[in-house]
Amino acid sequence: MEPIAFKPEPHSVTQGNGRVIYNFDIEFSTNIDTATVESFGEEWTKFNHFSDQEIEAIASEHYFDIVKPEWIENKQVLDVGCGTGRWTKFVAKRALRVDAVDPSKAIEIASMLLFDCDNVRLSRASVDNLPFADSNFDFVFSLGVLHHIPDTQLAMQQCVNKLKPGGYFLVYLYYRFDNKGSWFKLIFYLSNYVRKVISGLREPVKNTLCDILAVIVYLPLIFTGWCFKKVGLKAVARQIPLHFYVGKTFNVIRNDARDRFGTPLEQRFTKDEIRRMMERSGLTDIIFSEQEPYWHAIGKKK
Numbered sequence: 229m230e231p232i233a234f235k236p237e238p239h240s241v242t243q244g245n246g247r248v249i250y251n252f253d254i255e256f257s258t259n260i261d262t263a264t265v266e267s268f269g270e271e272w273t274k275f276n277h278f279s280d281q282e283i284e285a286i287a288s289e290h291y292f293d294i295v296k297p298e299w300i301e302n303k304q305v306l307d308v309g310c311g312t313g314r315w316t317k318f319v320a321k322r323a324l325r326v327d328a329v330d331p332s333k334a335i336e337i338a339s340m341l342l343f344d345c346d347n348v349r350l351s352r353a354s355v356d357n358l359p360f361a362d363s364n365f366d367f368v369f370s371l372g373v374l375h376h377i378p379d380t381q382l383a384m385q386q387c388v389n390k391l392k393p394g395g396y397f398l399v400y401l402y403y404r405f406d407n408k409g410s411w412f413k414l415i416f417y418l419s420n421y422v423r424k425v426i427s428g429l430r431e432p433v434k435n436t437l438c439d440i441l442a443v444i445v446y447l448p449l450i451f452t453g454w455c456f457k458k459v460g461l462k463a464v465a466r467q468i469p470l471h472f473y474v475g476k477t478f479n480v481i482r483n484d485a486r487d488r489f490g491t492p493l494e495q496r497f498t499k500d501e502i503r504r505m506m507e508r509s510g511l512t513d514i515i516f517s518e519q520e521p522y523w524h525a526i527g528k529k530k
């Protein structure tokens with residue numbers, strides 16, 4: 229089976245660090261926050277080492293837990309907002325072909341991480357100018373991306389448009405703490421003010437402050453969660469913010485602190501809001517994972 233044809237054709241082709249990158253016009257994109265895209269370019273230039281073991285463990289346990297193998301095996305897949313391409317790599321091992329798209333300079337990092345994945349094609353493009361005709365892909369996924377885009381509903385629709393009827397769309401959007409108590413919500417509201425300040429700063433100050441937060445906020449909370457888990461109090465551990473990171477490497481923790489506090493545009497949604505967005509985009513048979521990260525869900529195109 230041939231790769232899916234580009235529509236329109238790329239305006240240029242550049243040599244990345246490992247693979248060719250097809251470039252599409254992003255200056256006419258309207259559903260994009262350029263400060264956020266720039267910030268991700270810087271973030272992924274700093275955090276670009278993910279071992280295969282780390283990728284397999286995190287992807288299979290935390291994002292693809294609700295994906296049946298046959299939905300991606302030997303299929304044509306599109307990854308919207310691929311970043312470093314870590315989840316593209318996970319899927320490329322199973323799929324027939326993967327098109328990975330990102331508007332930031334992270335796409336150059338992805339070309340490095342994916343240098344030996346011959347079934348991957350990389351494009352620099354935005355969700356609102358995905359360079360493919362509609363109804364072409366069997367599986368589309370967008371993990372941790374659409375909440376960084378001004379109109380999340382429109383962006384989701386633009387992803388679903390690229391699916392064939394009967395294809396599946398997997399999405400992860402930041403939750404609005406709708407399944408947590410007031411303690412979590414209070415911490416979030418306070419930390420959101422910190423994010424608004426830090427995300428407006430320049431590098432290297434921004435990165436340094438995020439690293440400091442990883443050490444003085446993340447590590448103590450994660451250690452507390454780890455202690456409760458160790459003595460068998462798993463339910464108590466789950467009440468500790470950031471317990472999700474128990475067992476994760478410090479690289480993942482620093483990366484997520486940078487993601488959490490360094491990104492200018494961030495939106496959050498409840499499970500009901502996400503379900504409604506998915507339904508409005510033309511998805512049915514929607515399944516939400518009850519595992520973290522919240523919320524990730526999958527739906528089938530009608």
Ligand SMILES: C[S@@+](CC[C@H](N)C(=O)[O-])C[C@H]1O[C@@H](n2cnc3c(N)ncnc32)[C@H](O)[C@@H]1O
Nearest residue numbers: 259260268309310311332334354355371372373
């Ligand atoms: C938190 S990162 C997630 C990257 C990757 N999916 C992952 O989980 O590792 C968000 C990504 O969305 C990309 N992004 C931001 N605006 C976008 C847009 N308008 N269209 C497509 N991707 C976008 C950013 O460049 C960034 O790489």
